[in-house]
Amino acid sequence: MTALDTPGGARAVARCDALAGAPYSDMEGGLFRAYLTRAHRAAVDRVAVWMEEAGMTARVDPAGNLVGTYAGTDPSAPALVIGSHLDSVRDAGPYDGSLGVMLGIECVAALHAQGRRLPFAIEVYGFGDEEGSRFPAAMLTSRAVAGTLDADLAAIVDGQGVSLAAALERFGGGPDAPGGNIAAYRDALRVPGRTLAYLEAHIEQGPVLEADGLAVGTVTGIAAQLRYALTVRGMAGHAGTTAMRLRRDALAGAAAMVLAAEQMARGDDSDVVATVGMIEALPGAANVIPGEVRFTLDVRSGSEKRRDRVAAAILERFREIAAARALELDAALIHDLASSPSDPALMDLMDEALVLAGQPVRRLVSGAGHDAMNMAALCPTVMLFIRCRHGISHNPAEHVGPADADIALRVMLGFIQRLGESLAA
CATH class of the missing domain: 3.40.630.10 (Zn peptidases)
Incomplete structure (x- = not known):
């Protein structure tokens, strides 16, 4: 058989x-x-x-x-x-x-x-x-x-x-x-x-x-889940003619945010997990500095209070990164699952x-x-x-x-x- x-x-x-x-x-x-x-x-x-x-x-x-x-x-x-x-x-x-x-x-x-x-x-x-x-x-x-x-x-x-x-x-x-x-x-x-x-x-x-x-x-x-859709806006420009000190690179800013989310979730030393699972850079050309980046942030924990605390701290850090790099940041809540x-x-x-x-x-x-x-x-x-x-x-x-x-x-x-x-x- x-x-x-x-x-x-x-x-x-x-x-x-x-x-x-x-x-x-x-x-x-x-x-x-x-x-x-x-x-x-x-x-x-x-x-x-x-x-x-x-x-x-x-x-x-x-x-x-x-x-x-x-x-x-x-x-x-x-x-x-x-x-x-x-x-x-x-x-x-x-x-x-x-x-x-x-x-x-x-x-x-x-x-x-x-x-x-x-x-x-x-x-x-x-x-x-x-x-x-x-x-x-x-x-x-x-x-x-x-x-x-x-x-x-x-x-x-x-x-x-x-x-x-x-x-x-x-x-x-x-x-x-x-x-x-x-x-x-x-x-x-x-x-x-x-x-x-x-x-x-x-x-x-x-x-x-x-x-x-x-x-x-x-x-x-x-676990309780929060999911956000984030948009970072900077200024698109020519990759060969825009000096580094003059750039408002949305992708570089988003990269700093992704690393910040990882570091802050790990640093909480709890069951909190934070994930950036989707990211898109626009206009998406090899010779153009990205002017806009869209990505998702997923934060989870067995405790809603712990989840919310870490998520709020991550978003605040994102805002600090955006301000330091002269970028605009929009964060929209996609879903909140208890x-x-x-x-x-x-x-x-x-x-x-x-x-x-x-x-x-x-x-x-x-x-x-x-x-x-x-x-x-x-x-x-x-x-x-x-x-x-x-x-x-x-x-x-x-x-x-x-x-x-x-x-x-x-x-x-x-x-x-x-x-x-x-x-x-």
Whole structure:
């Protein structure tokens, strides 16, 4: 039997690998599965089959999320939701998001094989848009489910001029969806009070677990994020005729700012991280001094106060650099995401599940955003991190060992067991 035929963590990993190429990718020679594309539709259809084989009924909701339902013994009881995302960044690794969905399916498959039904239903979500790699907004689909979606859906357009409405219509719906109707998008909302808890398993996307020699760990929460768009304006000029002392070089000023952000975040000696991930120099000619530079600044921390303090200090330093170099600086806040702590009681159950699976208890914060941060508006949430080799993610070199995935599966099943026991107590 191949890994694809063998239930458990190895099958979850093998299924992620199977989804990493055609027809489940929008790019040649790599993985790029954007929201509401043909590759996304193909993945949804394939994963729906796996859900059905595991004993679930599968549907596509009005936002394009894939939802598998494993009924419980009490139809009136709120459901446990297990989820992650099926979309990816460009030139991605195969496990970010998808592994959490596959492990949710494996949890249900294990229960179904034993003929077990819990008092509550289990619903496995394959969210459609966590990465925001197609439209200029991320986590549209989990925000729709949680009821926190405040965007003007009719105004959302991708880089090729395709509207969200048109993309949804082309994508289509499932048996319970209104055929890709943008007017019904928010009907993906789960009825308040009908969700017991949300569990998300995800690769760590960092090196902590590997450095500690651990396969899995309990996530204490998702870090608060601030993101800015910055524009530095100077004076464009000829590279050969403008004396150095007379220059107002926007790129040189921006370079000083980038280094200042790094130095100040490191100097705080805390969990604060600051990243300049995009930079563009204009007019972009080899023989022209840049007159304008645009770049992003991303600042994160487990503490909103610490994040805000360091971000304010960085921006003030940027202003000082701009003034010293006779440059203009504009800073626009793109988004402000609050920290999302995991539920204390659910973290305790996860720690107990770690012990049941023979694993040491380890807690760590998530610096990356996840669908769990939106689902926290709907119900208590908890996450389980899984070791990834060298902490590499958003990269084709992303790797998770089948043995680690199997440990994660055992922990998740233990968590489900302890959750059921806690409700019966």
